[in-house]
Amino acid sequence: MFDIKWIRDNPAAFDKAMESRGSSQRAAALLDIDDRRRTIIVRLNEAQEKRNALSKQIGQAKAQKDEAKAQALMSEVATLKDFIPAGEADERAVEKELRDALAAIPNMALDDVPFGEDESDNVEYFGPNGTPETAAPRRPPRPAFGFAPKEHFEIGVAEKDMDFEIAAKLSGSRFVVLKGQLARLERALGQFMLDLHTQEHGYLEVRPPVLVRDDALFGTGQLPKFEDDLFFTPHGEGRLALIPTAEVPLTNLVRETILTEEALPLRFTALTSCFRSEAGSAGRDTRGMLRQHQFDKVELVSITTPEESINEHERMLACAETVLQRLGLHYRVMTLCTGDMGFGARKTYDIEVWLPGQDTYREISSVSVCGDFQARRMEARYRPAGEKQPPRYVHTLNGSGTAVGRCLIAVLENYQQEDGSVLVPEALQPYMGGLGVIGGR
RNA sequence: GGAGAGAUGGCCGAGUGGUCGAAGGCGCACGCCUGGAAAGUGUGUAGGCGGGGAACCGUCUCGAGGGUUCGAAUCCCUCUCUCUCCGCCA
Numbered sequence: 103m104f105d106i107k108w109i110r111d112n113p114a115a116f117d118k119a120m121e122s123r124g125s126s127q128r129a130a131a132l133l134d135i136d137d138r139r140r141t142i143i144v145r146l147n148e149a150q151e152k153r154n155a156l157s158k159q160i161g162q163a164k165a166q167k168d169e170a171k172a173q174a175l176m177s178e179v180a181t182l183k184d185f186i187p188a189g190e191a192d193e194r195a196v197e198k199e200l201r202d203a204l205a206a207i208p209n210m211a212l213d214d215v216p217f218g219e220d221e222s223d224n225v226e227y228f229g230p231n232g233t234p235e236t237a238a239p240r241r242p243p244r245p246a247f248g249f250a251p252k253e254h255f256e257i258g259v260a261e262k263d264m265d266f267e268i269a270a271k272l273s274g275s276r277f278v279v280l281k282g283q284l285a286r287l288e289r290a291l292g293q294f295m296l297d298l299h300t301q302e303h304g305y306l307e308v309r310p311p312v313l314v315r316d317d318a319l320f321g322t323g324q325l326p327k328f329e330d331d332l333f334f335t336p337h338g339e340g341r342l343a344l345i346p347t348a349e350v351p352l353t354n355l356v357r358e359t360i361l362t363e364e365a366l367p368l369r370f371t372a373l374t375s376c377f378r379s380e381a382g383s384a385g386r387d388t389r390g391m392l393r394q395h396q397f398d399k400v401e402l403v404s405i406t407t408p409e410e411s412i413n414e415h416e417r418m419l420a421c422a423e424t425v426l427q428r429l430g431l432h433y434r435v436m437t438l439c440t441g442d443m444g445f446g447a448r449k450t451y452d453i454e455v456w457l458p459g460q461d462t463y464r465e466i467s468s469v470s471v472c473g474d475f476q477a478r479r480m481e482a483r484y485r486p487a488g489e490k491q492p493p494r495y496v497h498t499l500n501g502s503g504t505a506v507g508r509c510l511i512a513v514l515e516n517y518q519q520e521d522g523s524v525l526v527p528e529a530l531q532p533y534m535g536g537l538g539v540i541g542g543r
Numbered sequence: 544g545g546a547g548a549g550a551u552g553g554c555c556g557a558g559u560g561g562u563c564g565a566a567g568g569c570g571c572a573c574g575c576c577u578g579g580a581a582a583g584u585g586u587g588u589a590g591g592c593g594g595g596g597a598a599c600c601g602u603c604u605c606g607a608g609g610g611u612u613c614g615a616a617u618c619c620c621u622c623u624c625u626c627u628c629c630g631c632c633a
Binding site for chain 2 (some may be wrong): 139140143144146147148150151153154156157158159160161162164165172175176177178179180182183193197339359360361362483485487488492493
């Protein structure tokens with residue numbers, strides 16, 4: 103969420119940022135609300151000041167048993183009796199108007215984010231000061247096949263243990279039932295990723311709720327604008343949402359707090375199921391388990407100072423890349439252009455894994471730095487170390503590390519054998535009881 | 544689901560109609576003490592909004608929202624959450 107004071111001071115920059123993100127928001131309309139708001143506040147404050155001063159005098163008069171004087175003062179205050187409640191109501195209304203307007207505005211892209219309209223304008227990224235040559239050694243090569251590689255759901259093991267028909271009977275479309283070694287392989291992937299991030303990357307493992315309140319969703323920016331993407335369940339008088347990503351509970355872990363600077367950075371990771379209604383995706387990726395209503399994901403969230411968030415973004419990307427490197431999966435990294443970024447992001451890297459069966463790259467991780475955008479919505483601040491300074495908003499980052507279901511697809515497609523079996527990447531074998539291949543005879 | 548207790552500053556904890564944004568403690572910051580440190584000691588230390596170049600001033604905030612009152616942390620109503628006991632339950 104934007105700071106109205108910043109918009110007041112930088113209206114041209116704000117308009118430019120909105121235009122580059124394809125938003126029709128402009129500073130003038132917001133500042134008009136702000137002007138009305140400030141006028142109301144000034145008038146209200148003056149009236150309150152007068153009331154408070156007179157009330158204090160009434161207290162003194164009563165203490166001195168001067169009833170006549172007290173009565174005179176009380177009748178004077180009575181003239182404010184209508185104005186103050188009305189002014190308070192006006193203030194509440196205009197504050198809400200401003201907050202509602204600000205809450206619907208997407209974050210501003212960082213200066214080095216490429217300008218563009220959609221995913222065709224995204225730009226490949228090779229690391230800080232990187233080139234294709236410097237990035238290549240870290241990235242596993244594409245596998246070579248002596249046969250035509252199949253899509254994941256056509257591979258022998260999947261035809262046996264990846265059951266969309268029974269899932270449809272249970273739950274409808276966009277659900278899957280995994281069985282046997284495929285079920286175990288997905289579990290192994292989640293365990294492997296969690297162990298990697300907790301043991302080597304310094305993340306704290308968290309088991310959060312997967313049902314959350316509207317407030318938490320507002321904090322990370324899913325509400326109020328993206329209600330249609332969520333599943334809700336009734337609860338008491340209200341409702342709870344199933345999380346679309348563990349970003350929601352992990353980031354909200356610091357909501358409404360003032361941290362000490364020494365506590366930063368905070369790094370959280372969680373393996374959870376995620377739930378998305380995919381309302382706008384009818385007809386897209388309907389075959390296979392690429393786009394499901396329910397999927398598992400290992401999420402990474404960092405809470406940092408403003409000074410450190412850019413560095414943390416690169417670090418988090420590297421943490422996510424390590425997953426694919428250890429699994430021997432070929433991938434590329436894209437910097438999302440201004441038009442393709444999510445609502446709360448200032449800059450986003452997508453990691454796209456190579457899927458030989460589809461003969462294309464598909465997103466398997468998205469790593470975003472949000473600046474103080476979410477922190478403002480959550481009221482998450484920290485107190486700078488040293489000399490007395492006011493609290494500042496923290497910066498928040500989130501990234502997938504990685505999507506487990508899509509990673510399963512990638513393993514199947516990249517390690518498939520002509521006979522329908524699939525080799526188990528070395529890094530996963532300890533999690534598979536030493537098994538080197540699944541689906542073989 | 545039933546009964547009861549509670550929610551106060553970064554943290555703990557006093558405070559039942561006026562001078563209370565709020566005692567005391569912890570923590571933190573600065574100073575003194577010290578060869579240096581610890582201990583001790585002194586001072587300071589909430590946040591939001593508005594006005595102002597600034598110093599500063601005003602206002603709001605004691606879980607949230609309404610209400611009573613000239614005046615509310617304190618009284619009333621509604622809600623949320625936490626704790627204890629009972630019931631149910633993986």
